Amino acid sequence: MSSTKYTEYDAYAADEAAEGRVFDVNGQDWDQVVSGAEDLGDERLVVNMGPQHPSTHGVLRLILTLDGETVNECRVGIGYLHTGIEKNMEFRTWTQGTTFCTRMDYLAPIFNETTYCLGVEKLLGVTDQVPERAQIIRVMMMELNRISSHLVAIATFGLELGATTVMLNGFIEREYTLDLFEEITGLRMNMAYVRPGGVAQDLPSGATSKIRDYLDRMPKRLQALRKLMDDNHVYKARTKDVAYLDLTGCMALGVTGPVLRATGLPWDLRKSQPYCGYETYDFKVATQDTCDVYGRYLVRMEEMEESLKIVEQCLERLQTVKGPVMIEDKKIGWPAQLAIGADGMGNSPRHIAHIMGTSMEALIHHFKLVTEGFRVPAGQAYAPIESPRGELGAHVVSDGGTRPYRVHFREPSFVNLQATPAMAEGGMIADVIAAVASIDPVMGGVDR
Amino acid sequence: MSSQNPEQQAEQAADRLPAQAEEERREQPVVRTGMFGVKTSGDTSGYGRLVIRQSPKISTPRPYGGPDGAAEAGEFDEIADELERAFAGFGDAVERVVADRGELTFFVKREHLVEVARTMRDEPSLRFELCSSVSGVHYPQDAGAELHSVVHLLSITHNRRVRLETTCPDADPHVPSLVPVYPTADWHERETYDFFGIVYDGHPALTRIEMPDDWVGHPQRKDYPLGGIPVEYRGAEIPPPDQRRSYT
Numbered sequence: 001m002s003s004t005k006y007t008e009y010d011a012y013a014a015d016e017a018a019e020g021r022v023f024d025v026n027g028q029d030w031d032q033v034v035s036g037a038e039d040l041g042d043e044r045l046v047v048n049m050g051p052q053h054p055s056t057h058g059v060l061r062l063i064l065t066l067d068g069e070t071v072n073e074c075r076v077g078i079g080y081l082h083t084g085i086e087k088n089m090e091f092r093t094w095t096q097g098t099t100f101c102t103r104m105d106y107l108a109p110i111f112n113e114t115t116y117c118l119g120v121e122k123l124l125g126v127t128d129q130v131p132e133r134a135q136i137i138r139v140m141m142m143e144l145n146r147i148s149s150h151l152v153a154i155a156t157f158g159l160e161l162g163a164t165t166v167m168l169n170g171f172i173e174r175e176y177t178l179d180l181f182e183e184i185t186g187l188r189m190n191m192a193y194v195r196p197g198g199v200a201q202d203l204p205s206g207a208t209s210k211i212r213d214y215l216d217r218m219p220k221r222l223q224a225l226r227k228l229m230d231d232n233h234v235y236k237a238r239t240k241d242v243a244y245l246d247l248t249g250c251m252a253l254g255v256t257g258p259v260l261r262a263t264g265l266p267w268d269l270r271k272s273q274p275y276c277g278y279e280t281y282d283f284k285v286a287t288q289d290t291c292d293v294y295g296r297y298l299v300r301m302e303e304m305e306e307s308l309k310i311v312e313q314c315l316e317r318l319q320t321v322k323g324p325v326m327i328e329d330k331k332i333g334w335p336a337q338l339a340i341g342a343d344g345m346g347n348s349p350r351h352i353a354h355i356m357g358t359s360m361e362a363l364i365h366h367f368k369l370v371t372e373g374f375r376v377p378a379g380q381a382y383a384p385i386e387s388p389r390g391e392l393g394a395h396v397v398s399d400g401g402t403r404p405y406r407v408h409f410r411e412p413s414f415v416n417l418q419a420t421p422a423m424a425e426g427g428m429i430a431d432v433i434a435a436v437a438s439i440d441p442v443m444g445g446v447d448r
Numbered sequence: 449m450s451s452q453n454p455e456q457q458a459e460q461a462a463d464r465l466p467a468q469a470e471e472e473r474r475e476q477p478v479v480r481t482g483m484f485g486v487k488t489s490g491d492t493s494g495y496g497r498l499v500i501r502q503s504p505k506i507s508t509p510r511p512y513g514g515p516d517g518a519a520e521a522g523e524f525d526e527i528a529d530e531l532e533r534a535f536a537g538f539g540d541a542v543e544r545v546v547a548d549r550g551e552l553t554f555f556v557k558r559e560h561l562v563e564v565a566r567t568m569r570d571e572p573s574l575r576f577e578l579c580s581s582v583s584g585v586h587y588p589q590d591a592g593a594e595l596h597s598v599v600h601l602l603s604i605t606h607n608r609r610v611r612l613e614t615t616c617p618d619a620d621p622h623v624p625s626l627v628p629v630y631p632t633a634d635w636h637e638r639e640t641y642d643f644f645g646i647v648y649d650g651h652p653a654l655t656r657i658e659m660p661d662d663w664v665g666h667p668q669r670k671d672y673p674l675g676g677i678p679v680e681y682r683g684a685e686i687p688p689p690d691q692r693r694s695y696t
């Protein structure tokens with residue numbers, strides 16, 4: 001390969017004429033950098049924080065212009081985790097789409113699946129036909145997922161401020177939540193559990209008691225976390241009045257979720273534009289009015305406690321509400337229920353016996369749905385839900401075929417991350433970390 | 449291919465459309481119902497070979513109803529009335545209105561997009577203060593309006609949503625930027641530019657955001673070459689996904 005190919009245009013080459021003297025810091029040239037900076041007599045320093053910095057939540061790149069320890073300018077560079085999920089979904093059936101979009105925001109997979117499935121169901125016009133039991137399971141899974149996501153937010157947040165205790169405690173609790181996911185769906189992350197028309201399978205027999213145990217221990221554990229953090233002097237010193245963003249700023253920058261609720265506005269789509277039957281659950285919308293990092297932390301803690309209440313209500317309902325977890329319409333509903341066999345999870349033996357032994361029609365349905373999929377009437381729909389990070393919406397476009405024509409996700413991480421400069425500029429460099437952590441961006445969701 | 453069965457003939461006419469003029473065809477919405485797009489013969493042979501890529505250019509007559517899909521005048525009519533009252537050039541700016549699946553869409557001409565959005569934001573009776581998202585859709589067969597820029601607005605005050613859709617031809621892919629009205633549109637528009645090549649005029653720094661800076665092409669366009677995968681077997685190559693044999 002000739003090297004001349006790359007000399008024609010190098011987008012990343014430093015332009016000394018435009019930017020002043022540039023130090024690449026390629027390694028073993030630190031002395032040169034230090035002496036060079038002294039020669040310049042320039043107080044201004046441009047620092048690349050990331051994309052591999054451990055406290056920037058994955059591959060986020062912050063380009064900071066520093067004057068001493070003060071951040072004068074902050075620019076955000078993203079795109080290091082772009083995986084083309086939206087494009088990929090255009091070449092798979094509607095049902096296969098969940099397998100892709102679950103991988104976007106990998107801390108909140110159930111939310112990605114649900115928003116997509118709600119969009120597809122809206123296009124199909126079958127929102128009312130989704131069985132009640134499936135909706136309850138969706139709500140329960142979403143709330144469990146909210147807890148696990150917020151736990152990571154708080155745990156990594158502690159770690160980034162230098163507190164490993166918070167990290168360990170948060171991750172331990174998250175582990176128990178993931179155990180529940182494994183029990184229910186077979187997978188700990190990226191489950192593709194929510195499908196258009198319902199969910200992939202009903203709860204396994206032991207799940208209810210495991211969730212009960214979880215509900216018994218979790219309030220105490222959250223209380224312990226609160227004890228560790230709420231009145232912690234160091235923690236408050238690092239978070240109070242840091243990364244201030246008020247309601248006006250949030251509106252202009254499109255910020256939603258805990259950051260918005262920490263400005264005192266009780267905007268939660270579960271309450272204001274309910275979906276999946278949220279209007280029938282009893283819970284409070286957590287708010288704070290401090291507009292700072294500490295307020296966002298308190299909102300997340302309270303949301304976890306409220307989520308536990310919702311999960312409890314779900315469990316009660318699941319005892320009485322029985323029935324299918326997939327839409328009755330055989331032309332849309334995934335035909336097979338999954339079951340655990342000797343060689344792992346697969347189609348349930350009963351279903352296999354049914355299609356292979358007794359019903360030709362069922363076999364045809366199974367074959368057609370699995371290979372070709374179902375058609376979705378042409379049109380477009382936007383289905384927003386309240387994810388742990390804010391408004392997550394799927395803009396789903398169909399041209400009447402068996403595959404999505406276009407799917408676009410309004411990712412709260414992507415939008416909220418735009419607020420980083422507004423929060424960080426003028427503050428200390430150490431507070432940039434707190435600002436980014438309080439937004440809780442997940443780069444898989446940002447870049448998709 | 450033509451059938452003697454009248455129902456089947458009707459379906460073929462709607463699906464395959466060999467006899468219809470191109471313009472006439474584009475006006476028709478593609479709405480398929482039934483199991484696998486087939487209403488009569490129950491075709492289970494596999495490949496339907498019914499390739500239709502066209503955007504439905506439907507327009508909803510009054511009353512628009514509301515999110516619940518009611519037939520009588522509702523919330524959507526209120527929004528349209530208020531916009532008509534507050535924005536003098538309504539008839540000129542809004543090409544058509546679509547109320548579909550509980551959602552209201554205004555198709556706005558690009559020259560008027562910023563002013564319509566500003567009215568949407570500032571008018572107390574509309575007050576769409578939050579721009580949820582801006583995304584693009586590429587309809588290569590929609591001559592003269594290949595690229596669509598879709599804006600989702602949210603009113604927290606009135607708890608409503610509305611969609612503004614703007615089109616631009618591929619030959620002149622320019623749409624005015626909404627950043628002066630909604631600063632949050634910044635990254636959304638950069639993303640849409642990156643993936644579709646829509647140039648948002650007036651955007652403060654319209655650069656690529658997801659793809660590398662020196663990338664050539666706009667990957668989410670339908671005509672973007674995907675590339676196959678060469679396999680080590682007698683020079684074979686797995687074709688790109690959009691050229692593989694597939695269901696439609």
